[in-house]
Amino acid sequence: MVAIRWRPVSAAEPLQARPEGGRRHVGGRxxxxxxxxxxxxxxxxxxxxxxxxxxxxxxxxxxxxxxxxxxxxxxxxxxxxxxxxxxxxxxxxxxxxxxxxxxxxxxxxxxxxxxxxxxxxxxxxxxxxxxxxxxxxxxxxxxxxxxxxxxxxxxxxxxxxxxxxxxxxxxxxxxxxxxxxxxxxxxxxxxxxxxxxxxxxxxxxxxxxxxxxxxxxxxxxxxxxxxxxxxxxxxxxxxxxxxxxxMAAAPAAVPVAAGTPGAVPGPGDDKTGYDEATYVTRSRALTARAAAPAALRLALEQPPPGLPRNALNGPLPSAAQIALGRRLFFDRRLSHNGTVACASCHVPDQGFTNNELMTPIGIEGRTVKRNAPSLFNVGLLPTLFHDARESRLEQQVWAPLLAANEMGNPSIGYVLDKIAALPEYIPLFAAAFPAAPTPTMETLGIALAAYERALLSGDSAFDRWREGRDDGAMSAAAQRGFSLFTGKAGCSGCHLVGDTEAMFTDHELHNTGIGFQRSMATPKPLEVTVAPGARLRVEPSTIAASSETPPNDLGRYEVTLDPADRWRYRTPGLRNVALTAPYMHDGSLPTLDAVIAHYNGGGHPNEGQDPRVRPLQLGASERADLRAFLESLTGSNVATLVRDAYAAPIGDHRND
Amino acid sequence: MSHQTSSQRSALFAIAIGLAITPLSQADETCNSPYMKRLTTQEDFMYIWTLGVSGVGDEQDKLVTVDTNPASKSYGKVIHSLSVGGRNEAHHSGYSDDRRTLWAGGLDTSNIFVFDVASDPAKPTLKTTITDFVAKTGGIVGPHSFYALPGRMLITGLSNNQDHGGRTGMAEYTNDGEYITTHWMPTDDNLQGATKTGQFADGYGYDIRALPRLNVMVSSSFTGWNNYMMDLGKMMADGEAMKRFGNTVTLWDLHTRKPLKVFDVPGAPLEVRCAWGETHDYCFTTTALTSKIWLIHRDGNGEWQAKEVADIGDPAKIPLPVDISIAADDSRLWVNTWNDGMTRLYDITDPHAPKEIYSKHIGEQVNMVSQSWDGKRVYFTSSLLGNWDKKQGPAGDLQYFKAYHWDGKELKEAFAVDFVAEKLGLAHQMTLNARSMYAGRQSPVPPQAGAAGGGDTLAASLGR
Structure with a gap:
C-alpha cells in the first residue's frame, strides 16, 4: 500500500494534499x-x-x-x-x-x-x-x-x-x-x-x-x-x-439596560476607585444610550433658576439653528481626517468635558496642552479659552476647527465645502438660514454656537435652598461648606456669588501657582498606575525617551506678552463642577479634594501668584464640607441635556 | 469498485483515515487562523504594514514588500512599496481564509485597506478601501485584528465613536468586504449571558484567536483611541488616562459568538496565541503594563480558567511586553519587550511554568515578531504606535525590519532593512507569503478527455 499522508504543501511538492483551508488534490480516483x-x-x-x-x-x-x-x-x-x-x-x-x-x-x-x-x-x-x-x-x-x-x-x-x-x-x-x-x-x-x-x-x-x-x-x-x-x-x-x-421567533434578545429616566447618566466607563485593589468595573454598554430630544430653546427664553437673566452673550438662536448646531457638534467629519468631533473632547456624559484625560488630544493624537473646558453655561461667558483670548462663541468655534493639533482642517473653505457636499446638511442649513442656505464661515459659527448656548444648566440643590424653595435641598454639610466658601476659605473672592444669581466666576484671570509649578519645577519620578491598585515608579528619563518635548504653557502672557500675565488663567464657573474632573487649566488635579488641598496649601508661591491664594488652615471636616457644597452645584437638567445629546446622530465617514 | 472484498474494504478504510491524517492542527505563520490556507515552506515575501511619518519619504502609510527568499537575487531588499494615502495609524493586518486578500487596518481613521496578494504576490495591489467601518458597525473605532473565519473576516475594535475610550466591539465582514454584524464586548450592565468571574468586565477589546476544536474564541483588551493615539510620555504622566487600560480576557462561544466568561487579567493583555496540539487546550497572552505571561486554559474539569504563569523581565521596570509568537509544536514562545528592545524565548513545554531560556537585544525598540512555520526564520519589526515610538536611537536600530536564522540555540542576523534610511516610515505588522500559495490557479474548465482517472499509483495499489 502506498503511504498517503497529508503533508505541508510547497512549490516543490505541488501535488501533495494541503491542510485546512488549503487546496487538496491527491490525484486519482x-x-x-x-x-x-x-x-x-x-x-x-x-x-x-x-x-x-x-x-x-x-x-x-x-x-x-x-x-x-x-x-x-x-x-x-x-x-x-x-x-x-x-x-x-x-x-x-x-x-x-x-x-x-x-x-x-x-x-x-x-x-x-x-x-x-x-x-x-x-x-x-x-x-x-x-x-x-x-x-x-x-x-x-x-x-x-x-x-x-x-x-x-x-x-x-x-x-x-x-x-x-x-x-x-x-x-x-x-x-x-x-x-x-x-x-x-x-x-x-x-x-x-x-x-x-x-x-x-x-x-x-x-x-x-x-x-x-x-x-x-x-x-x-x-x-x-x-x-x-x-x-x-x-x-x-x-x-x-x-x-x-x-424557528419563526427571533432569538430571545438579551435586554439592554436602557438607563433609568431621571437619573444622571454618568460616564459609561466609571473608574472611580481604580487606585485601590478592590476596584470593580461598572461599565455601561455602548448601546445603552437613552436618547430623548429636548426643547433646548426653551431654556434660552427662560433660563434655569440661579443663572443670570438676559446675560446671553449673543443673539437668541432659532430652534433650527440649535438643531443644526447639535448635528454638527457630533460630526467627526468636521475634522480633517474624519476622526474627531467637537463632542470627542466635550463628551456629554462626561460633563461636556473629558473625564478620561488631563488634556485632550487632537487629530493623529496631537497634544493639546490645556484641559477641555466644560460647555455648561458657556454661552454666558464674556471671554473664552483658559487665556480669555476670544470674545464670542461664533468666532471661537473656528479655532479648534483650524488648529493643527485639534481638528486640523487645512482651511475655512475646505470645511465649508466639505459640509456643503454632505446631503443631510442641505435641509438643515436651509431651515436654519433660509435667506443664505449655503454654509458660510458666519453661519457655521452661528449654528455651532447656538447649540452650545443652549447648554444652560442651573436649578441646583444650592439654588433651591438659597431661594428658599426647598430648605432641605442642601445638606447641613453643604450649608457649612457654603459659609466657608464665602468666608474662611475665600473662594467667592474669585468664584463670585450674587444675591439672586451666581455664575461662580469673576471672569478674570489669576495666577494660582499651578502654571508656574508646571513650567518651572524639575520633573520628579512618577507613580504610574499599571493596573487597579498597582503602581510603579517611573524615572523621568524613561518617559523622555518616548516623548515629544512637553509643550510649555505661560497662560495669558501668550496673548498679551506682558510678563505680569505669566501663568494667569480665567476663573472657571463652578456649576456642575462635580461632573467635570479633572480640574485646573491643565487637568492636573484629579478630584475636588485635590483642588481643595491645593488651595488649602496656598498654591505654589511665585512672584505673580494671586495674594488670595494663601494657606487656608482648613481642617479635614471643613474640607469635606467645602466639597459637599461644590457637589451641590449640579444642575437639575443635566440628564435632560445628556439624553438630548444622545439623540444626535454621530456623523461618521461614509462612502456616499 | 463495486466488487470489493471485505479485506479491500478494510484497506480502503485505513487509507481513508490515512488521508484524513491531521494537520488540522496548524504558526505568523504560527499566529494565523487555523481556518486559513497555510504557508509551511520557504517564504518568498514579507509584507510589512508601515506607518507613514511626517518628514520621512512620502509621509503616508504603505505596504512594503521585502524579498525573503535566500535563493533570490533581491533577497533582503525592498522590492515593492504601495502607498495608500494619509496616515491612518497603520497597525495590524491579516489574510482572508483563502489567502487571496490581505486586510490592513488603520487604528486612527478606522480605514481598512484590502490588498490583492494573489494576482501577483510580489506586487500587492489595493483592491478596495473600506472607509465606513465606524458607521457600519454602529460606532466601533480602531479596527485591530483581522482574523479569518470561513468565508468571512472577524475584526476586533479598540475604541468607540462616543467617547474614544476603551469600550468597544467586534465586527464580521464577508471576504468581499461587506459588513455582516457587530458583537459588543460584555459590560457590567449587559454581560450577554457571560459570567463575570472576578472584579472586571470593562468591555475593552484588542486581539482574538480561536480554538475551533473546542468551539471557543479568546479575546484580550488594550485601550481606547485617546490613549493609543497619545504621546506616550504625556499618557504616562496622565493619571486619568492610565486608568483606561483593559484588565480582561473574554472567552467566547465560537459558533454562536456569545461571550461565556470574563476573566480578570490586569494590566492590558495584548496578543493571544493558542496552542496547536490536538490535546493542548490553552492559549497564552501577555500583559503590557504588568509584564506577565498568562495562560487561558481548560482545567481537568473542563472549566476554562485564567492563570498568571510567569514574569517577563523585571516587571518593576515596565519592559512592556508586546508581540509574542508560539512555535508550531507548542514548545517555545517568543516574547518581545518593546521598552528594552529585547526578544526573549520561553520554554513552554509545561504551559503552567514557562521558563526563559534565551534572550537577545534586537534594537532600540522591538514590537512584532513573526516566525516561519518550521521556526527556523524569525523576523522582527520596531514600531509599536506612531506616538509611542522612541524618537532617538542608533541609526538602523530605531525603525527597522530584521531577519534572523534560529538554529535552536541562537539568533543570527541574516539581513536588516533600515526603514528610516529607506524613507519608508515605521515598520509594524509582518505577514509572510509565497508564490507557491497561488501556483496552479487557473479558470475552472472541464477536464480533457482521457484525463479521468489518470494513472496514479494509489489507484493501482488498490487493485482497480
Whole structure:
C-alpha cells in the first residue's frame, strides 16, 4: 500500500494534499472510494469508532462526534451574510432548474462537489455531513418539509445527469429532499462558481480539482446565513443552524439596560476607585444610550433658576439653528481626517468635558496642552479659552476647527465645502438660514454656537435652598461648606456669588501657582498606575525617551506678552463642577479634594501668584464640607441635556 | 469498485483515515487562523504594514514588500512599496481564509485597506478601501485584528465613536468586504449571558484567536483611541488616562459568538496565541503594563480558567511586553519587550511554568515578531504606535525590519532593512507569503478527455 499522508504543501511538492483551508488534490480516483466509505459511516457512533481506530490521526471534525455540546437552536443569531446568487443547472433527472426557485420559502444547504473527488476531507466530507444532518432533520417531518439539500458538481464532463443519479442513490432517504445537478455549460458553471466564491483549480495531471470546500446555509429569501469549511462543517452544528433559521421567533434578545429616566447618566466607563485593589468595573454598554430630544430653546427664553437673566452673550438662536448646531457638534467629519468631533473632547456624559484625560488630544493624537473646558453655561461667558483670548462663541468655534493639533482642517473653505457636499446638511442649513442656505464661515459659527448656548444648566440643590424653595435641598454639610466658601476659605473672592444669581466666576484671570509649578519645577519620578491598585515608579528619563518635548504653557502672557500675565488663567464657573474632573487649566488635579488641598496649601508661591491664594488652615471636616457644597452645584437638567445629546446622530465617514 | 472484498474494504478504510491524517492542527505563520490556507515552506515575501511619518519619504502609510527568499537575487531588499494615502495609524493586518486578500487596518481613521496578494504576490495591489467601518458597525473605532473565519473576516475594535475610550466591539465582514454584524464586548450592565468571574468586565477589546476544536474564541483588551493615539510620555504622566487600560480576557462561544466568561487579567493583555496540539487546550497572552505571561486554559474539569504563569523581565521596570509568537509544536514562545528592545524565548513545554531560556537585544525598540512555520526564520519589526515610538536611537536600530536564522540555540542576523534610511516610515505588522500559495490557479474548465482517472499509483495499489 502506498503511504498517503497529508503533508505541508510547497512549490516543490505541488501535488501533495494541503491542510485546512488549503487546496487538496491527491490525484486519482480514491475519492469515490472515500465517498462510499463516508456514506457507509452511518451515524455518530460509527464516526466515533473511526476516531478511535486511529488515535494519532485527526480526520476532519465532521467525521467525528462533536467534542462539545452543540448550541441550543434559537439562542443565537445567524445574521444574513449576503444574497445567494441565482443560477441555472440540470438536475440528476435531466430537468432544468433555477436556484432561486429552489430557495423560495425553503432552507437550503448548498454544496459544491464532484463525484471523482478523492480527498476525504473534501467533497466526501460535505456529502457525509449533509447526509447526517438530513437524517437528523428527517426525524421531524414538519421541519424536513422546509429543508432542501442541493449538491452541484463542477465537473459536468463526467458528472452527467445519469452519473449523478447513480451517485445520488445512497443519499436519497425518505423525508430527505436532496437534489444533485450540474451546470449545463462552462459559462453557466463559471458564473455559479464565481458567485459562490468557489475558487476551483484543475489539476492537469490527475483530472481532479483543487478547491476550498465551502458549504452554504441559505434562507427562504435567498440570503446566505452561514458558510462552512472543512474544520467548521459538522452535522450537529449544521442541524442546530437549520433549526435556528426555522424557528419563526427571533432569538430571545438579551435586554439592554436602557438607563433609568431621571437619573444622571454618568460616564459609561466609571473608574472611580481604580487606585485601590478592590476596584470593580461598572461599565455601561455602548448601546445603552437613552436618547430623548429636548426643547433646548426653551431654556434660552427662560433660563434655569440661579443663572443670570438676559446675560446671553449673543443673539437668541432659532430652534433650527440649535438643531443644526447639535448635528454638527457630533460630526467627526468636521475634522480633517474624519476622526474627531467637537463632542470627542466635550463628551456629554462626561460633563461636556473629558473625564478620561488631563488634556485632550487632537487629530493623529496631537497634544493639546490645556484641559477641555466644560460647555455648561458657556454661552454666558464674556471671554473664552483658559487665556480669555476670544470674545464670542461664533468666532471661537473656528479655532479648534483650524488648529493643527485639534481638528486640523487645512482651511475655512475646505470645511465649508466639505459640509456643503454632505446631503443631510442641505435641509438643515436651509431651515436654519433660509435667506443664505449655503454654509458660510458666519453661519457655521452661528449654528455651532447656538447649540452650545443652549447648554444652560442651573436649578441646583444650592439654588433651591438659597431661594428658599426647598430648605432641605442642601445638606447641613453643604450649608457649612457654603459659609466657608464665602468666608474662611475665600473662594467667592474669585468664584463670585450674587444675591439672586451666581455664575461662580469673576471672569478674570489669576495666577494660582499651578502654571508656574508646571513650567518651572524639575520633573520628579512618577507613580504610574499599571493596573487597579498597582503602581510603579517611573524615572523621568524613561518617559523622555518616548516623548515629544512637553509643550510649555505661560497662560495669558501668550496673548498679551506682558510678563505680569505669566501663568494667569480665567476663573472657571463652578456649576456642575462635580461632573467635570479633572480640574485646573491643565487637568492636573484629579478630584475636588485635590483642588481643595491645593488651595488649602496656598498654591505654589511665585512672584505673580494671586495674594488670595494663601494657606487656608482648613481642617479635614471643613474640607469635606467645602466639597459637599461644590457637589451641590449640579444642575437639575443635566440628564435632560445628556439624553438630548444622545439623540444626535454621530456623523461618521461614509462612502456616499 | 463495486466488487470489493471485505479485506479491500478494510484497506480502503485505513487509507481513508490515512488521508484524513491531521494537520488540522496548524504558526505568523504560527499566529494565523487555523481556518486559513497555510504557508509551511520557504517564504518568498514579507509584507510589512508601515506607518507613514511626517518628514520621512512620502509621509503616508504603505505596504512594503521585502524579498525573503535566500535563493533570490533581491533577497533582503525592498522590492515593492504601495502607498495608500494619509496616515491612518497603520497597525495590524491579516489574510482572508483563502489567502487571496490581505486586510490592513488603520487604528486612527478606522480605514481598512484590502490588498490583492494573489494576482501577483510580489506586487500587492489595493483592491478596495473600506472607509465606513465606524458607521457600519454602529460606532466601533480602531479596527485591530483581522482574523479569518470561513468565508468571512472577524475584526476586533479598540475604541468607540462616543467617547474614544476603551469600550468597544467586534465586527464580521464577508471576504468581499461587506459588513455582516457587530458583537459588543460584555459590560457590567449587559454581560450577554457571560459570567463575570472576578472584579472586571470593562468591555475593552484588542486581539482574538480561536480554538475551533473546542468551539471557543479568546479575546484580550488594550485601550481606547485617546490613549493609543497619545504621546506616550504625556499618557504616562496622565493619571486619568492610565486608568483606561483593559484588565480582561473574554472567552467566547465560537459558533454562536456569545461571550461565556470574563476573566480578570490586569494590566492590558495584548496578543493571544493558542496552542496547536490536538490535546493542548490553552492559549497564552501577555500583559503590557504588568509584564506577565498568562495562560487561558481548560482545567481537568473542563472549566476554562485564567492563570498568571510567569514574569517577563523585571516587571518593576515596565519592559512592556508586546508581540509574542508560539512555535508550531507548542514548545517555545517568543516574547518581545518593546521598552528594552529585547526578544526573549520561553520554554513552554509545561504551559503552567514557562521558563526563559534565551534572550537577545534586537534594537532600540522591538514590537512584532513573526516566525516561519518550521521556526527556523524569525523576523522582527520596531514600531509599536506612531506616538509611542522612541524618537532617538542608533541609526538602523530605531525603525527597522530584521531577519534572523534560529538554529535552536541562537539568533543570527541574516539581513536588516533600515526603514528610516529607506524613507519608508515605521515598520509594524509582518505577514509572510509565497508564490507557491497561488501556483496552479487557473479558470475552472472541464477536464480533457482521457484525463479521468489518470494513472496514479494509489489507484493501482488498490487493485482497480
Amino acid at each position: 480514491l475519492l469515490s472510494v472515500c465517498l462510499l466509505l463516508a456514506a457507509a459511516l452511518a451515524g455518530p457512533a460509527r464516526a466515533h469508532e473511526a476516531h478511535h481506530a486511529s488515535p494519532a490521526a485527526a480526520a476532519a471534525p465532521g467525521y467525528l462526534a462533536l467534542p462539545y455540546a452543540p448550541p441550543q437552536p434559537g439562542t443565537y443569531a445567524l445574521p444574513p451574510i449576503r444574497a445567494a446568487a441565482d443560477g441555472s443547472f440540470t438536475d440528476d433527472g435531466g430537468q432544468s432548474r433555477s436556484l432561486h426557485a429552489l430557495y423560495a420559502d425553503r432552507i437550503t444547504v448548498l454544496s459544491f462537489i464532484y463525484t471523482h473527488c478523492d480527498d476525504a476531507n473534501g467533497c466526501p466530507l460535505a456529502s457525509f455531513v449533509l447526509s447526517q444532518a438530513a437524517a437528523d432533520i428527517a426525524k421531524d417531518p414538519a421541519l424536513a418539509a422546509t429543508v432542501r439539500f442541493v449538491s452541484l458538481s463542477f465537473d459536468p464532463a463526467r458528472d452527467t445527469p445519469a452519473a449523478l443519479a447513480r451517485h445520488a442513490k445512497p443519499f436519497r432517504k425518505p423525508g430527505v429532499d436532496w437534489i444533485f445537478g450540474t451546470a449545463t455549460d462552462t459559462d453557466a458553471l463559471d458564473a455559479l462558481l464565481g458567485a459562490y466564491g468557489q475558487d476551483v483549480e484543475r489539476d492537469g495531471a490527475g483530472g481532479s480539482f483543487s478547491h476550498v470546500l465551502r458549504v452554504y446555509l441559505i434562507d427562504g429569501q435567498a440570503r446566505i446565513r452561514n458558510e462552512y469549511t472543512t474544520s467548521f462543517l459538522h452535522a450537529s452544528m449544521l442541524a442546530a443552524d437549520i433549526r435556528t433559521l426555522a
